[in-house]
Amino acid sequence: MQRKNTDSLVFMAPMAGITDRPFRSIIHDCGEGNLISEMVAVNAIQRKNPKSYKIADVRPENYPVTVQMVGNSPELFAEAAKFIYELGAAALDINMGCPVKKIINNNSGSALMKDTCLAAKIIEATVKATPLKVSVKFRKGWDNEHVNAVDFAKMCEQSGASRITIHGRTRAQGYSGFADWNIIAEAKSAVKIPVIGNGDIDSAKKAKEMMQKYGVDGVMVGRALLGNPWLLNKIHHFLETGEELKNPNTADIKEMLLRHLELLVEYYGERNGLSVSRKHIGWYVKSLYEAKRFREQYTKLVVYDEAVDLINNFFAKVEE
Numbered sequence: 426m427q428r429k430n431t432d433s434l435v436f437m438a439p440m441a442g443i444t445d446r447p448f449r450s451i452i453h454d455c456g457e458g459n460l461i462s463e464m465v466a467v468n469a470i471q472r473k474n475p476k477s478y479k480i481a482d483v484r485p486e487n488y489p490v491t492v493q494m495v496g497n498s499p500e501l502f503a504e505a506a507k508f509i510y511e512l513g514a515a516a517l518d519i520n521m522g523c524p525v526k527k528i529i530n531n532n533s534g535s536a537l538m539k540d541t542c543l544a545a546k547i548i549e550a551t552v553k554a555t556p557l558k559v560s561v562k563f564r565k566g567w568d569n570e571h572v573n574a575v576d577f578a579k580m581c582e583q584s585g586a587s588r589i590t591i592h593g594r595t596r597a598q599g600y601s602g603f604a605d606w607n608i609i610a611e612a613k614s615a616v617k618i619p620v621i622g623n624g625d626i627d628s629a630k631k632a633k634e635m636m637q638k639y640g641v642d643g644v645m646v647g648r649a650l651l652g653n654p655w656l657l658n659k660i661h662h663f664l665e666t667g668e669e670l671k672n673p674n675t676a677d678i679k680e681m682l683l684r685h686l687e688l689l690v691e692y693y694g695e696r697n698g699l700s701v702s703r704k705h706i707g708w709y710v711k712s713l714y715e716a717k718r719f720r721e722q723y724t725k726l727v728v729y730d731e732a733v734d735l736i737n738n739f740f741a742k743v744e745e
């Protein structure tokens with residue numbers, strides 16, 4: 426199996442329910458960008474849970490994909506890492522930032538920022554398990570009284586992580602408020618391994634600002650990719666050349682949306698694929714005329730051909 430490099434400085438953020446194989450493929454086709462899976466639970470992978478297996482199985486993809494793992498047991502991380510390595514991952518990432526209750530109640534995700542001893546053991550065990558590089562993604566801290574991103578970054582480095590990504594919000598913030606880019610800069614100056622900045626990047630200019638003013642080695646983009654898979658390539662191009670690529674026109678959006686739908690149906694089957702496509706379709710068309718009515722009609726459809734017809738009719742009207 427060919428292992429490829431994952432050396433782009435512009436990263437797709439892992440997003441459960443979103444960064445699946447179809448979406449990665451779409452972003453890959455747009456050009457540059459470092460791709461990552463949805464998070465996969467190490468205990469579910471060990472039980473060979475079919476859904477987790479499908480998430481971790483990146484063999485059909487002819488470009489490098491990092492697989493993100495979540496859990497709380499160093500032993501299970503090591504086992505899962507070996508398994509995921511065999512399934513073709515180009516690199517491994519450990520989730521130490523997820524704020525969701527189900528995850529933190531299990532002492533996983535951002536809960537590990539409160540248990541740095543366990544976090545260190547998990548990183549060490551994962552690093553030892555395979556030849557793959559291991560990165561860690563975490564937050565500013567648990568809450569405003571427990572901001573420990575700088576010490577956590579040092580711990581990651583000492584435990585063998587080859588790179589870290591910091592989302593500049595605390596667990597208590599969830600996704601609200603603003604990401605604190607200063608804490609990311611502080612952590613960057615405290616370690617030698619590459620630091621990727623994450624939180625609120627929604628344009629090439631903001632990405633450049635994060636890189637230049639805050640000194641990070643790379644940027645990671647999440648929510649701004651929804652309905653805008655062109656963005657990672659636009660950022661990459663702007664960082665390389667200083668030139669802003671044009672925004673996609675309506676015809677580009679239509680073509681992308683149809684391609685995305687086709688891939689979702691291929692991957693999940695007709696009914697589930699259409700169901701997953703609803704949120705993506707909504708994001709693609711949100712700024713177009715009569716989008717609300719189109720979305721309402723789209724949500725009722727369960728047949729692929731009818732969905733394609735509706736999309737074609739909608740864009741014919743938009744383009745009139």
Ligand SMILES: Cc1cc2nc3c(=O)[nH]c(=O)nc-3n(C[C@H](O)[C@H](O)[C@H](O)COP(=O)(O)O)c2cc1C
Nearest residue numbers: 438439440441464520562592624625626646647648
């Ligand atoms: C719907 C959704 C799902 C997410 N799932 C994950 C995940 O599985 N693993 C993870 O590390 N972060 C996850 N995140 C957090 C993002 O990776 C990212 O850190 C966060 O959205 C901040 O970046 P942004 O401001 O560019 O969106 C998720 C975020 C969203 C909105």
